Amino acid sequence: VGEGHESRRSIGQEQWEMYRAEKERPADVAEFVEVDEDGNKRKVAVTSEGEAKEFCWWLVSKGIAAGVLTENFEALPLMDVAFSNAGLSERAKKENLRPFRCRVQPIAFGRIVLTTEPSGADVFLKTPDPTLNTYIGKTNGQLTIGELRPGDVHFEVVLEGYKSQTRKVTLTRGEMQELHLKLQLNNSVVMDKPWENGLGMKFVPLGPDFMASIWETRVRDYDAFVRANNLASGSTADFTQGPDHPIVYVSREDAEAFCVWLTKVEREQERLTQVTEYRLPTDYEWSLMADLKEQADVSPARRDSVRAKDFLWGVEWPPPLVDGKAVANLADVTASRAPGSPANRTIRNYDDGFEKTSPVGSFAPNRLGIYDLCGNVHEWVSDNYSPASTSGVLRGGGWNTYQEQNLYTGARNTQPPKFRDSIYGFRVVLAKVPPVPENPPAEDGTETDG
Structure with a gap:
């Protein structure tokens, strides 16, 4: 009929039972009534229009699976609203259960x-x-x-x-x-402009699809996550920290959970849209934040193997004073005064004034306006060290770092993603969804872990 095809007879008991068995529908969604069709008696299904539609969708799916129909076809039930039969039960009459035929036709999109x-x-x-x-x-x-x-x-x-x-x-x-x-203006993020979120975390744009937090995630930021989710505790540092110090004792998984929570909250507040999300930076993105040019399509292990011997402040060692001020919170003279901190595990004659962590932003930023990319806490990134590795990667060194090679801007620290320590924290980025994937091929000559 027209561009479609209609079944000549109402759907019978045999066809209905095939549908019911395959779709695991209850037995009482239909009843069966005996009818006389040109002298031949058969039982037809009487059901609701809604259930008839489900049968028709099932019929089309069978046709698509068999290759006789495409997904551009639909099936609609043709209910026999005038049907009358002495065999109809009182329930069928009350619920208006009727027999039906199917019409298969192209979808008029x-x-x-x-x-x-x-x-x-x-x-x-x-x-x-x-x-x-x-x-x-x-x-x-x-x-x-x-x-x-x-x-x-x-x-x-x-x-x-x-x-x-x-x-x-x-x-x-x-x-x-x-x-x-x-469209109506609101307070949501615009990716090419500096921005402050609902927790007071500040971000700078590094391109049309990517923004970086200028600070490491603070105790105050993470405590909001802990309170909102009724977690056991926030900052568990075994030394004194203020609300603006970087959170420590967080694993990579903890950091990722924080990002998921903050994305959900700020989408509900309409600060973010569904095309933006908080997450950890990739290893390559962390290098971009540190103004370090590295190869994009390889693993952190491969980048680590060819790292340059320079620091965030230049090439001078030990770290110099810049305008009379220390350049970063590292293992220094002040740290050596703490109980259990041997002087031979500090940078000789370097003093940043902090024994452990320092408030974020205590030292000068880099040219992109980002703070503490060297020292304070080691920062988790989202990558594993190599395609063959199960270890995560941390960047930037921390308040405990004193060895020259571990403070190169391209240095990587590898740890299990579940590991927590008083020197490990994280920084978040705000990015378009999804991020550009880093899928390095299998590599020969790179170690499983650093």
Whole structure:
């Protein structure tokens, strides 16, 4: 009939039982009534329209799996609303259960033509599971969202610095709707401008898709995560720390959990959109933050094997004073005065004034405006050391670091991702989703761990 095909007879008991068994539907979703068709008696299924639709979807899926239909086809139930039979039960009459035939036909897709003010917004088709939302494109002029099934269509419009908008559009078969949305300014991040988040963490842009926290994650930041999630404790340092000191005794997994939590919170507050997230930097991104140019498509192990012998402050050793001030919080004269800190594990004649950790930002930043990329705490990155390694990577050295080779800007410290210590912390980045993946090939000649 037309572009479709209709079954000649109502769905019978045998077909229904195949569907019910395969889809594990309860027995009482249908009843069976005997009918006389041209002198032949057979039993047909009587059911609700909703269950009939499920049967039709199952029928189409079977046809697609068998290769006789494509995903551009649909099946609709044709309910026999005038059906009358002495065999209908009182329940069937009360619940309006009826026999039905199936019509298989090409889907008459609809489309939406969308513009936004301002333009350049990202558009996503929404699903009940947000992780399965589909990216459509940007509204640079008119954006056509095509191949839409008739019915309700939910989509979200996202633009940095503006309130996200979600819309529901109901399309009839083959319908085209034009829609113009005027977006409203809000306090969300704009990736190419310096930004401060809800915890007071400050970020500087390092490109259109990537921002770095200017500080290591502080005790006050991590304590907010601990309180919100009813965790056992926040800072567990065995020495005195203030709220602006870097959090310590955190594993890579702890740091990643903090990033997931903060992303969720700030999306709910509409500070972030679904296309931005907090996470740990990759090893390569950490080098970018430190203004260190390294090869992008290899592992940290490979980069480590060719590291340059220079420091964040230059090539001079021991660390110099710059404008009369120490350059970083390292293992120094002050640290050697602490109980259990031997003088031979400090940098001779270097004094930064801090025995253990220091408040973030206590020393001069690099030219990108980022602090403590050398010293204070070793910082977790997201990579493993090499394709063959299960060890994580930390960068930058810490308040305990005194050896020259461990303070080169390109030095890596390898530890199990679950490991915690009083010298290990982390820094977060804010980036577009997903990050550019680092998938180095298998490498010959690099060690499993550093």
